[in-house]
Amino acid sequence: MGNGRYSSGDVFWAPDPYNRGNNPRPWLVLTADALPFSGEEYICAGLTLSDLQDNIAIGDNWLAGGNPDRESYCSPWVLATVKHDAVSNPQGRVVPEFTATVTRQSAEYITGDTDRESA
Numbered sequence: 001m002g003n004g005r006y007s008s009g010d011v012f013w014a015p016d017p018y019n020r021g022n023n024p025r026p027w028l029v030l031t032a033d034a035l036p037f038s039g040e041e042y043i044c045a046g047l048t049l050s051d052l053q054d055n056i057a058i059g060d061n062w063l064a065g066g067n068p069d070r071e072s073y074c075s076p077w078v079l080a081t082v083k084h085d086a087v088s089n090p091q092g093r094v095v096p097e098f099t100a101t102v103t104r105q106s107a108e109y110i111t112g113d114t115d116r117e118s119a
Contacts, residue, residue: 013087
């Protein structure tokens, strides 16, 4: 991680296309190598400090870069393609199993194949 290319499981800060202003947010890289523009774009899921329904707590799944004083969560339905040049700062890395869980749940949202009931 750093100023090189990122891979699945890396967490970095980049602009949030869903919020106004110039506030970046942390993103979890779900896939990088399987894309048509490998190394130039990443499919990512948004991270947050909000404990919302269906968010997934990262907890002890940080390999590096987690804040021990604040719990972070991943929102598997908040997806974006992030350009490499838009990354402003690397944050850390999570274990492969956590990334696989988020990827699976993201795919369930995309396909509509969930057992979750609407609130």
